[in-house]
Amino acid sequence: MNHKFYFSPLFRTRNLYKIKGVTAVTNVIMYLGIFYFFSIFVGCVGCPYSFSGASVPPHISTVAIPFTEDKSGAGEAGLREAFSTKLTQKFIDDNNLKIADKNSANALLETAITSVTDAPAVVTSGENVATRRVTIVVQVSYKDLVKKKTFYEKQFNNYGDYSVADGKTGRDAAITDAIDKITDDILLETVSGW
DSSP states (O other): OOOOOOOOOEEEEHHHHHHHHHHHHHHHHHHHHHHHHHHHHHHHHHOOSSSSTTTTTTOOOOOOOOOEEEEEEOOOOOOOHHHHHHHHHHHHHOOOSSEEETTSEEEEEEEEEEEEEEEEEETTHHHHHHHEEEEEEEEEEEEEETEEEEEEEEEEEEEEEEEEGGGGHHHHHHHHHHHHHHHHHHHHHHHOOO
């Protein structure tokens, strides 16, 4: 059985005039692949979207990040210091907003740790706790000091898990993990959550 099969005069080949069995499937797949590649290429050329800092208002170039308050009542030694240091370092590493003092900054990012919980996460047979979860909740307020308005006020929370067998070392690692996740969330919301 002979079939004539034309996609375009540019792509006519001897195999396209007489399509049989595998040759037809191969040609169709090849031309669909070419079409797909060019449609993606043409669709993405000149895309104005950027993944880093495209959402930060143009008048905001600096941010003040005061020391984090600890309103949790958990009495966790070094928690507010660790949180403040990690959050500030994330903004320095990201480099979309420069860190400045409150008097010269365009924006203000205030944070307060409101809750720290340590609860069972995995209970094995016989009701033995194998893994615990430390959850930290932080209230954040991000304000535009130039236009005197609030960008956002919201709570962020995240967690870190640790094995009960790891004791205090595991718990400290879980706290560090939770802080790392929350500070990532805050940074993302601040520089691109518009």
